[in-house]
Amino acid sequence: MSIPRTVNLAIAACRRIPPGRTNSATGLITSRFKEHYLSKALLSVVAPVPVASRRRFTTTAPRRHGHIEPPKPGQELYVTFIEKDGQEHKFAVSEGDNLLDIAQANDLEMEGACGGSCACSTCHVIITDESYYDKMPEPEDDENDMLDLAFGLTETSRLGCQVKMKKELDGLVVKLPSMTRNMQASDFQ
Numbered sequence: 786m787s788i789p790r791t792v793n794l795a796i797a798a799c800r801r802i803p804p805g806r807t808n809s810a811t812g813l814i815t816s817r818f819k820e821h822y823l824s825k826a827l828l829s830v831v832a833p834v835p836v837a838s839r840r841r842f843t844t845t846a847p848r849r850h851g852h853i854e855p856p857k858p859g860q861e862l863y864v865t866f867i868e869k870d871g872q873e874h875k876f877a878v879s880e881g882d883n884l885l886d887i888a889q890a891n892d893l894e895m896e897g898a899c900g901g902s903c904a905c906s907t908c909h910v911i912i913t914d915e916s917y918y919d920k921m922p923e924p925e926d927d928e929n930d931m932l933d934l935a936f937g938l939t940e941t942s943r944l945g946c947q948v949k950m951k952k953e954l955d956g957l958v959v960k961l962p963s964m965t966r967n968m969q970a971s972d973f974q
């Protein structure tokens with residue numbers, strides 16, 4: 786999508802786009818996220834969101850986290866987590882497992898405060914290889930909104946609970962950010 790430079794800069798300024806999603810030299814929103822922020826900007830102009838509907842509630846039953854089945858022989862997919870201190874952990878997992886469940890099942894430091902319902906950013910991970918990021922389905926608006934609030938956002942940031950392993954992601958390497966923001970906890974302070 787082609788957005789005039791001035792419009793791009795105006796959106797970046799008005800919507801306070803996090804640094805990970807703008808070019809540090811030009812201040813322009815990077816191409817990967819242009820569409821997301823442009824549609825948000827347009828929507829806020831043509832259809833202001835009523836106050837009552839800004840917060841979402843869900844009645845979905847809480848999911849149990851941290852439990853994954855070992856992969857069947859011959860069907861293993863591999864994912865590596867790099868912890869804050871640089872330690873690497875490689876796991877054999879099954880297709881369909883998400884990164885939050887994998888991390889919690891292996892006692893890695895990933896909080897998952899909202900239980901995987903895309904309402905926090907405590908499962909923030911950074912995909913180390915852009916080619917793997919490109920093999921993932923685009924983040925939905927809900928995920929992008931939460932990522933905007935994450936510390937240390939990068940162009941290849943994702944929420945771990947939203948990334949499911951599939952054959953194309955075999956060999957994926959993700960980094961855990963140095964900090965996460967637990968908005969649920971801070972809501973009650």
Ligand code: FES
Nearest residue numbers: 897899901903946
């Ligand atoms: S656990 Fe809250 S968004 Fe992933």
